[in-house]
Amino acid sequence: MMRALILGASGGIGGAVAARLRDGGGHVTGLSRSADGLDLTEAATLQDHATRLAGQEFDLIFNATGALMIGEDRPEKSFEAARADAMARQFALNATGVALAIRYFAPLLAGDRRAVFASLSARVGSIGDNRLGGWFGYRAAKAAQNQIIRCGAIEWRRRNARSIFVALHPGTVTTPLTARYADRYPTISPARSAEALLSVIDGLTPQDSGGFYDWKGQRIEW
Template identity: 45%
Template sequence: MQMSSLPEGYRALIIGASGGIGAALVDVLRGDSRCASITELARSTTPSLDLADPGSIGHCATEVAGQGPFHLIINAAGVLHSDTFMPEKRLADLDHQQLLDTFQVNTFGPALLLRHFCPLLDRQRGVLAMLSAKVGSIGDNRLGGWYSYRASKAALNMLIKTAAIEVKRSQPNAVLLALHPGTVSSNLSQPFRGAEIGRPAADAAHDLLRVIDGLGPEASGGFYAYSGDALPW
């Protein structure tokens, strides 16, 4: 696909490029002849970006600044479970360390991404999108459970909305977005029947880029599904 809303020779930056969706986004963008460069950041890259390591976030922004300004920045990193925890099903499952670990990757780290990477956006057409989740919608919560994941994504949405208001004052063409990719067959969804009910990461990447391509500055601060539909907060 071609990102027609971005200029010829646009520059992209993918954070979390080693994950399922992140790698798929890189692959799709590589197929766009209008994309001049793709910068990949992850824990495994050099420089290394770890959302649980605040110092690495600012360091990476400084290191890649010379490759910008960027027309497209996407954060595809996040955590739902780990080797030591799974999403909570009930209040009795709440654990302080799990809450901290989940918020560190899904909320606190992305907050610092906003701080350090928004200034790297191109002033004519710059989009910074972060993968959120529909389960982070407070208005759409009908099943309960998954306390730390839901709350961390709801908080992420607020950060994006708030940052969009501020950034618009100095960068009126900037577009900050929270995006729901749907259930994707990946390591994140694997314990939850992801392989059975999820879509290929390549399909999700195409859908997300299509949504981004169709949104302008008036959509900044919004929360959208991979279908393009606006989601309730």
């Protein structure tokens, strides 16, 4: 039986992933800020929950946390909008927070079989795919997350040769995160995204660890 830990389980994608896994007979532990006080920008909350879960082993840890807009901050259209505090908040959640999630939760991954740490990134975090500019705080934070996932893949390969760390682009999903911008792009539902992402995860091998993939299973350039 699949044992999964979902970080951000109260959100649109996290909730849909949890539901899909439960429907398939998996054992799911869900954590979120609203229900459990899990806050990736507050290391103590991660440490507390990881301590409570000590002794459990998970086949999948799925990080569905993240934000495009934090508080009153809006994605930058030009460098005239650059603000150090806004960029620091982006990095705290979308990059540093992922590093802390790996620090505290990845040790709960099964060590003697295939085990996956998957984290939601975004296509706009691709440097090679950037044709429009703007949104540089969010873009840079997601690009940093991708590097963090890559480092996690290298470190965990030494602990478990069958481990897989992966950054995933979920598509433009109809959630509050995309509400202001979704009308400009083709969208998919959280349930469709969850189904696709879990299919991508199922098809990954240890040779794919450290990669960046979209919801259709296509590799995204860094």
